[in-house]
Amino acid sequence: MKSVILLLLSLLLFGCSVNYDNPEQAIDPSEFPLSPSDPRAKLSIDFGKYKDFSFPPDFDDEQRSVTESNDILIYDLKRNQESVLKSDQIENPTIDRSNAYQGKYASIFSDPNKAIIGTDDRQKVGDPTEFYYSRFVVKLYLKFPFIDASATGVMIGPKTVLTAGHCVYWFNTLENGKGYWANSIRVIPALNDGYTPYGDAWGTVFCTSREWTDNRNPKQDWGIIELDRNIGYHTGWAGMAVVSDPSKMVGKVVRSFGYPGDKDFGMGMYTDYDLVIGMDDALIDFNIDVLHGQSGSPIYLESDLGVTRAIYSRNTGGHNYAPYLNQNLFNTIHQFKNEHVQDPVLW
DSSP, X not given: OHHHHHHXXXXXXXXXXXXXXXXXXXXXXXXXXXXXXXXGGBXXXXXXXXXXXXXXXXXXXXXXXSSOOOOXXXXXXXXXXXXXXXXGGOOOOSOOEEXXXXXXXXXXXXXXXXXXXXSSSSEEESOGGGSHHHHTEEEEXXXXXXXXXXXXXEEEETXXXXXXXXXTEEXXXXXXXXXXXXXXXXXXXXXXXXXXXXXXXXXXXXXEEHHXXXXXXXXXXXXXXXXXXXXXXXXXXXEEEOOOOGGGTTTOEXXXXXXXXXXXXXXXXXXXXXXXXXXXXXXXXXXXXXXXXXXXXXXXETTSTTEEEEEOOEEETTEEEEEBOOHHHHHHHHHHHHHHXXXXXXX
């Protein structure tokens, strides 16, 4: 009885937050999606503490490393251990696409206009759970030693999230740009104005490029999060596709989903679409309206919703940029998932 009382108190105080050290608090996944009237589906958080992420200022030339590195850094939060995946250890899986998974409780594909409301370019997604390509977009609440922040990500596997690099590793300008791994990352799929239909999960292992941690190279501003539970079996997850010929992307219509901080206290999912206007060897330049809080938002082709081709990273000089999935990044993600997403799961 005492444990039940403590559990109820924790739900009242912290919503449906579950720490991976306390698996007995997990919500039975057969109940997903939770009803909007279910008290466990109500988000409880101090919004005043969280800032909406924007891209950090660039390094001065003298701060940059002389030599570039293609190595990958992996940080195990629970063990407080950092390891290196050398670039020559990354294998080629001989594939260039992975398909989206709609989730165990997926609905039939629907007309996307049915769930969109609003009149501006950024249209609100009325019910993110209704569509497979928005159901697996996630809200991120991030804690660093010097700041609490919020951002966006996308499920790319049962317990793996793809986001921006500055959502897992961030720089403190008050310490001359010293970098830190996140202390904690809370992941909430399909958050809708405080309604958490699939509960939440917590990050346990983070991954990004050494080029990001050492040089803040915007072309390597990508991050991967391993979660403490297989929440993706219920939300589904995005597919991924390699952009093998960047020139063919120019002029195509792309769409993004994310959580802009200037709308609904960052708790509402918004979408917009527009043209790709430029490409280089690593970044897409596009006209989609995105704002702070949407760092890590997936970029889909309008003709292939639910298959991620890039991750929104930054705005500079009136342009929005996103690192795209070239073959190297695609291979890195697959190897990370195969080798490091192996801890025991709750579901």
